[in-house]
Amino acid sequence: MSLRFAVLGLLDDQPSSGYDLLQRFKWTLANVWPATQSQVYTELAKLAEAALITVSDEGPRGRKEYTITAAGRTELQRWLTEIEPKTLVRNEMLIRVFFLGVVSRADAEEYLARVRARTVEDRADLLQLRDNVDWNTKDDDLSTYGRIALEWGLRYNAMNQEWAEWAITQLPER
Amino acid sequence: MSLRFAVLGLLDDQPSSGYDLLQRFKWTLANVWPATQSQVYTELAKLAEAALITVSDEGPRGRKEYTITAAGRTELQRWLTEIEPKTLVRNEMLIRVFFLGVVSRADAEEYLARVRARTVEDRADLLQLRDNVDWNTKDDDLSTYGRIALEWGLRYNAMNQEWAEWAITQLPER
DNA sequence: TCGTTCATGTAAGACGTTACATGATTGT
């Protein structure tokens, strides 16, 4: 359901084709709500069907540019203010932690070390994103709130790194 | 796919019926990998079919107790050491942040305040979990690693709370 | 002319949610 609003939100910022949206996803929402090419095109068709967006332009190679409608913007606002976000966390990294007792201590430690290494890499990616995007010249809402979301990512990674380091110290002797 | 291993991991710790597993899920994995009743029973059937678990006992009301097999334990270890966990984060709370520009400043602030309030509640739940479970008398692996995972949850909530408070200070005047 | 990028769409299958459906056993 969130993908629907992610698409709607990006279109509210600026009319785009499916192809455009996929590029924009990469730089903005990929770390928060990944979506495949297949999904985006299917969602666009459904949104158009529901009249929350319309084809506003057609270009070469069958390109279709979509624009959000008034009904679409209303829906987007309703989603933001009235629909309580589910807090559910599905964490593939953390679920493995529960069962580290079934492997050797060495393997458990290696696992946590890899987790730590990953957070360092992810953090580097986010920092690069922060430095590559020219936030100053863009003072639109998406940039403002994108920066706030990016800060969440940086803090999340820092937290994970610290936790992984601490967790290694907590491993039982066995 | 992870649910499969969550079930396997719990059965490795101790033979259980589907009903038992659902109770145990509530106290352990619910915050990391939620599962419904429907899903658990379906997964048990599939795991038994694949001979990774077997029915080790039958009780009243059609109760079936499952036990992990040697093949099952091997699979579990393989998953832990060889399968790289996907780092993908799907975050319903954070995706909304990107689009807070489409609602009023007051609504945006209210949204972030609610996020903050939620983290406080969630943290309280985790603290209660920590205090209700008697970790000292249980020195098995699941308890050890469960404690480490719980610490992640506490840090995660603390981080979210601090971030939400900071985010409110970053809202544009408009 | 040839490789890359642009551009859209469909299909099969896995996973997850919600709802439906049923009934035995236990404790008060």
Next chain:
DNA sequence: ACAATCATGTAACGTCTTACATGAACGA
């Protein structure tokens, strides 16, 4: 007797992933 708990299973539907399929336009 009656409510709560124990206990299992299926079906429909929605979402997500992976793969397949196709081709136009652009730039070197």
